[in-house]
């Protein structure tokens with residue numbers, strides 16, 4: 001069975017700084033993986049390489065067997081760690097923009113999520129709070145029927161009840177033919193979403209495993225395992 005993502009001996013340097021150091025990570029389909037790691041561990045760098053925003057690396061990355069590039073942009077849905085909506089657009093203009101940009105975009109699903117998250121499609125992005133913009137971004141990214149969703153800290157700005165709502169939407173709409181890689185520092189709040197955890201530290205995957213398996217092996221919650229490993 002072809003894996004959704006394979007990173008093998010992946011090394012990325014920024015000048016002399018080694019951000020990723022022979023990192024290995026394999027994601028079969030049907031996984032929702034929490035990418036955890038302290039500040040500067042290399043999470044964003046890894047995600048940017050997967051979505052081909054960064055290109056100069058050693059080792060190999062494949063998404064459904066293909067090297068990141070124009071071809072994989074069609075099957076990877078990416079939410080960056082910064083605002084990525086045009087402020088002058090209304091929500092419905094953002095939806096049209098996504099629809100025109102991605103063949104796999106599901107219009108009905110986007111509108112359903114926008115409604116479920118209590119947003120007015122006629123509202124302009126610049127008039128929305130940070131948490132509201134995050135709701136729009138997540139709706140747009142999940143309205144694509146992608147093979148891999150790469151989400152860089154998507155739940156940082158939303159309030160706890162919206163976070164729960166978004167997590168439910170993700171779980172309800174999750175297609176087991178795809179996988180999700182989601183970075184977060186909110187380990188305790190978000191761990192119920194994950195099937196697996198990857199802990200990155202100093203540019204390597206220090207620990208990877210299924211949630212239940214890790215909790216059983218270590219006999220403690222994921223957040224405690226994380227604290228013990230990364231100090």
Ligand SMILES: Nc1ncnc2c1ncn2[C@@H]1O[C@H](COP(=O)(O)OP(=O)(O)OP(=O)(O)O)[C@@H](O)[C@H]1O
Nearest residue numbers: 014017018019037038039040041042043044045046
């Ligand atoms: N453009 C850049 N130029 C130079 N160094 C960089 C650049 N981007 C990241 N780095 C360095 O690479 C390392 C990994 O950074 P990265 O942003 O991938 O970490 P992260 O795990 O996403 O951190 P955080 O949790 O704080 O978002 C850090 O030491 C960082 O300083």
